[in-house]
Amino acid sequence: GAVVSQHPSWVICKSGTSVKIECRSLDFQATTMFWYRQFPKQSLMLMATSNEGSKATYEQGVEKDKFLINHASLTLSTLTVTSAHPEDSSFYICSASHPLGEGRDTQYFGPGTRLTVL
């Protein structure tokens, strides 16, 4: 159980275009999903917290108009990188909260999406 999928797994796009990445919890409902970005040999950097049915909470320094997040259902969150530029090239990973028991949650991660902007 607790499988999270991400689509696409990799994408190459031209500068100035928009790219949508989907994150799905396949066998559980996730009221909260998270979007991370990871540069080579760097840690996971939290971009935003996505709550079903409400606006996402963005971390400091993350442009909400550039990285659009929609959490339309309990199993789907999308991240759209608008007007992508080469510096947006990175590994984007989503995760979904899943109960550990005793009121605690852990995160299960999707396989990630490697974005390359030319």
Next chain:
Amino acid sequence: GQNIDQPTEMTATEGAIVQINCTYQTSGFNGLFWYQQHAGEAPTFLSYNVLDGLEEKGRFSSFLSRSKGYSYLLLKELQMKDSASYLCAVSGGSYIPTFGRGTSLIVHP
């Protein structure tokens, strides 16, 4: 804020035991996680500690001391496939984990 520190890289021999340390400073504490991440892949959950002590799960064990702001991940009977990055993540007052930079473990024959 939160600050998490772990070694950048470690090497070990197949069949040996290795301990990866993690120290942290956090405002509020709601648990410490360890994740394994192979190159080019997303992290996978290994362990969760919220109380002091050792949690054992097969070849992997995780220890926590809240008073010292310290945790370690212990890997026994190392296998080549254990070569990966190991991420320490701390859940503070917001319940959202903050990740350390990760420790790259290289297992050689």
